[in-house]
Every structure is written in C-alpha cells, then in structure tokens.
Amino acid sequence: MTGFARAAGTTGPVQWAWEVRSVNGRGFDVRLRVPNGYDAVGEVARTALQKTLARGQCQLSLNLTKPESKARVRIDEALLARLAEAVARVPVPEGIAPATMDGLLSIRGVVEAEDEAATEPDALARDLAEGVVRLVADLVEARRAEGRALAEIVAAQVARMGVLTQAAEDCPARRPEA
Template sequence: MIASMTGFARAAGTTGPVQWAWEVRSVNGRGLDVRVRVPNGAEAAGEVARTALQKTLTRGQCQLSLALTKPEATARVRVNEALLASLAAAIARVPVPEGIAPATLDGLLGVRGVIESEEPENAETESLARDLAEGVVRLVADLVEARRAEGRALQEIINGHLGTMIALTQAAEDCPARTPEAVRAKLAASVATLTAGGSGLDPDRLHQEAVLLAAKADVREELDRLRAHLNAAGELITGGGAIGRRLDFLAQELGREANTLCAKANDIALSRIGLDLKAVVEQFREQVQNVE
C-alpha cells in the first residue's frame, strides 16, 4: 500500500479547566519538514509532537499547531497571619504620641507582605503534559490513516495511468508502420521518387542512405526501455512503502523515452501513439509527486 503526502488530523480534549486541540496538515514536499506552532509555555509538548511526526513520516510538509483555551485567570489572596500578628504586637509595645491615631487593621493590611497573591496553577501541569502527549499519539495515528486513505485513491489513479501506458507501448509495438514490409515499401517509394526522371543520383548510394535512415528510425530500444520502466513502476507500486522518489525518477525516464519515440517516428500513426503516451506520462508524473 502506498501513502499520499496529503492529509489532515485533529485531536482534542479537556484537562481540568483547560481545553486543548492539536491540528496537523501535511502536503507535498521534497523531504520532511515539520513546522510547529504552540502557545508560550507549551514548547515541550510541541517538541514531543515534532519528534513523533519525524519518527513516523518520511516526506511531506507538515504544519502542526496547538490551541489552549483556559478560564480567565483569577488571583487568590492569602493573609500572612504571622507577619500581621508580629506587626500588631510590635505596635502594641510602642507608645503612641498624643494626637496620633492608633494603627488600624486596614492600615496593617496595607503593609507590604501582609497580603500575598497566589497565581492559579500553570496550565503546563503534569496532567496536562500527559494528556497532550496522549493526544499526539492519536493525532499521528489519524494523520497516517488519512494519508493512507488518500494513497489508496491515488494508487487506483496511478495504476490506471500505468495500464494505459502499457497499452500504448504495445500499440506502438504492433503499429503496422513498423513491419519490415511497410518499411521496405516506404523506402522503395522514396528511392523511386528520387531517381525518377533520370536525376543522375546513384541508386545504390540512395539505397545505402535509406537503410541508414531506417536504422535510425527504429524504435525497438525505446520500446524495450519503456517496458522495463513500466515493469519497475508496477513492482514498486505492488511493494508499497515510501516509493515516491523512485516513481518520480521512473516518470522522468518514461517521459524521455516517449519524447525519443515521437522524434524517431516515421509514420503518422506511430507519432500519434507517441504523443498520447507523452500526455499519459505527464499525468502519471503529476500523480506520483503526491506519493510519500
């Protein structure tokens, strides 16, 4: 089974008052590129996710993001009773001059350190970190399945192109213009045209040149290489795995042979087969560039 480089996955959950959601999108890429975007304080979770993707995938550009939704932070207040009692005892021991009001509770509470603020727990708790890591496992598994599902559809298309190229190669093999009789008849007609009317051209020399031209126009080697490349592509697809790069290389070689076939074709029917083959090879190459 082959896999596409295109896929999307999402994993979400709730840990205490915090809601979180991982999302990852992957598209075509020459290699593997994982880009991570997480909120401040969640960098460790982002690295866990990056590592998991890098260990699982071989190619593709991945955009990974984490969204955290927390309740509005409300500070909790604590009275430093020991400090307050110490201040009150100290003031009680100090004689208050006439005309000065004694210390009051609200005054003592205003002394720095008597009232302390406790910030709510940071969202990056052990529990949240654990849940985010478990979410990454689900996220990566879902992305792999999405890419495989896309790969199954892609494989059908690629196999269709492969079958068409095999049929066109066979059509070129069976083209009547390639039979020895047809080649001899065409050469004989060309030589007869050139020697008609006593042009003074040497018939033997013309015959030699015609034979050389016929040899240059022979597409046997191109057809043999086309078959070899098509067989190799079929074996790769059957074996599955990360075969995108090798399929892309074979697509380039198929295109090269199809171009040569068109250039050497000495008949309209064979030229049309070559042009049709070039079109299908290009479609094949566009699809295999999506394969991991």
C-alpha cells in the same frame, strides 16, 4: 503525501487541540506553533513526527482555551497579626511614618491570589503527550488513505492506456495492406 489530523481533549478546565497539516516535500520539515510556556511539549510533538515520517512539510500547532476564572484571594491572617505585633514593638524614629495596613498587606506571603480553575500541570502535559500519539497515528492513516486513493487513480489510468494502446495496435490504418 498530504494529510491532516486533529486530536482534542479537555484536562480540568483547559480545552486543548493539536492540529497537523502535511504536504509533499523532498525533505522533512516541521513548523511548530505552541503557546508561550509550552515549548517543551511542542518539542515532544516534533520528535514524535520526526520518528514517524520521513518526508514532507508539516505544520503543527497547539491551541489552548482556558476559561476565564476568578482569582480567590486569601489573606494569611496569622502572618499579618505577627507582622503587626512586630511593628508595634519597634520604636518609630522621628520623621518616619508608622507602618500602615496597606504596607503590611503588600509584604510577600500575606495576600495570595489562587486561581480557582487551576489545572494540574503534570496532568495537562500527560494528556497533551497522549494527544500527540493519537495525532501522529491519525496523520499517518490520512497519508496512507491518500496514497491508496492515488494508487487507484494511477492504476485506472494505466489500464486505460493499455486499452488505448491495444486499440491503436488493432487499428487497420497501421497495417500496410490497408
């Protein structure tokens, strides 16, 4: 059966949306599109579809929208002071320039940029997994609804064929005496 489902939500500042489209097919195939770094979550979604559906071709995608955030810069002033004291104690050999502020600031751990709109990765993974559960349930219901609609159409066509068959049987031209 064909079907479409969408599950969306927000986790912290991140807006996410799962979408799946399925079309009829003899076997079962899932094509997956997820942003870089979300392959594991995509495989969880693929597995959930495989456990639920037996046939068809599904296109599953995850879209993430992160707001543009400003990085907050933090300088570890205590570390910078200790580095400056240590450099001052070391005699500088001839031909080598003494340490400069930009050189000290480039040492790992002195300057750190923190994303103000950071999202807890565990919370996002949990919400994405819950979204997959809703997505699969909605897709199954969409496929069932299409099946019910097709069953009504086929039943109406079969009933119409019965009426036409009876009309043909009752036609006077089919009787030898006519």
